[in-house]
Amino acid sequence: MKDISQLKEEFLKELKKAKKAEERRKICKKYIEEELSSVFCSIKNLAGEKRTKIGKEANELRRFILEQQKKEKEKRKEGEGWIDVTLPGNDPEMGTIHPLTQLQRRCVDIFSRMGFLAVEGPEMENEWYNFDALNFKEDHPVREMQDTLFVKQKNRESLPAKDKLLMRTQTSPVQVRYMEKRKPPFRIIVPGRVFRNEATDSSHEINFYQLEGLMVGENISVANFKAIINFFFQELFYDDIDFRLRPSFFPFTEPSFEVDISCSICAKKGCSVCKNTGWIEVMGAGMVHPNVLESAKVDSAKFNGFAFGVGLDRFAMIEHKIDDIRLFYGGDLRFLKQF
Ligand SMILES: [Zn+2]
Structure with missing residues (x-):
């Protein structure tokens, strides 16, 4: 050895x-x-x-x-850690911001300048905030299976409305969530994604983006609403754009109106985009229904206000002359790189 x-x-x-x-x-x-x-x-x-x-x-x-x-x-x-600095590097590809996000940011910016606060809420809501608190009656057609994406739950029928879950069909539930925890006056906008049980085609998707606005205080009138959206349209389209209010119906507003803007493509002369009317419907609005204020624990005898909602996808389609809403969600880089 x-x-x-x-x-x-x-x-x-x-x-x-x-x-x-x-x-x-x-x-x-x-x-x-x-x-x-x-x-x-x-x-x-x-x-x-x-x-x-x-x-x-x-x-x-x-x-x-x-x-x-x-x-x-x-x-x-x-x-092994030795690097050859003479080799050509990997060129990082620059992405672009999605057209809907760009538009959402511009809208939030415009309203922020008028003192509106941007707030968000859950995408999965309960029936109470999505329907009951917004004055949708028990038998309102939107509550049917064909319009709303409900969440499967055990013994769903026996649950109270606050426990029955669904994918929110609008951003309006956030109005109630915001108001019930605070005292007026309010000036908020709610940007966010909403969901519908739709058969998709060039103008319908199962999800899209809304921007909701709410202003509540003492002695708020339709004139205040017109002043606010006038500023919004002028800023958004960098253009002299006309708009008009038409009577309409929504459960959560009284009176309710549809808002149309003048067609910028044909200058009100009539074209395929505006269906030869010279006007394009872009917004639903109205004075907040007293029942909605009461659901949110706001004294409807003392306070009133207006609310409005726009579909951001529709705005982006008008702005960029896009003819199919599905392009926004297809993830096709050839489309997205143009923005
Ligand atoms: Zn037109």
Whole structure:
């Protein structure tokens, strides 16, 4: 059996002679797997003190060789980290902001300048906020399966309206959520995604973006509403755009109106976009129904206000002359890179 100190000397000598890292690694491996393991094998034949002494020395040498091996490995890692700075780099591709997000940001900016605060709410709502609090009667057709995406729940029918979940069909529930926790006056806008149970075609999607506005205070009138949206349209379209109010019906407003803007493509002369009327319908609005204010714990005898909602997808389609709403959600880069 070889003397341990002699073995160590031989190891160091061989290591010194080796010029390549590969050789040095092989030497370490050889000493651990061959030389030392044969020492460990023969130790068991020794007796008493000698066995303890040689065992201890052999273990020390093993640790020493393992350390050398570790150093060699570290050197190799450093070598691998070497970068060739002369190689051409990877060109990072720049993305663009989605046209709907761009439009949403512009709208939020315009309303912020008029003192409106942008607030958000949950996309998965309950029936109470989405329908009951907004004065939708129990038998309103929008509550039917074909219009709303309901969330499957066990024993759904026996649950109270506040526990029955659905994908919100409008951003209006956020009005109630906001009002019930605060005291008027309010001036808010609610941008967000809404969901409908639709068969998709070029002008219908199962989800789209709305921007909702609400202003509540003392003695608010339709004149205030007209002033606010007049500023909004002028800023948004950078243009002299006409608009008009037409009577309409929504459960959550009384009186209610549809808002049309003049067709910028044909200058009110009539074209396919405006269906030869010269006007394009872009907004639903009205004075907030007293029942909605009461649902949100606002005193309807003292306060009143207006609310409106626009479909951002529709605005973006008019602005960019896009003829199919599905392009917004298709993820086609050829489409998205144009914005
Ligand atoms: Zn037109």
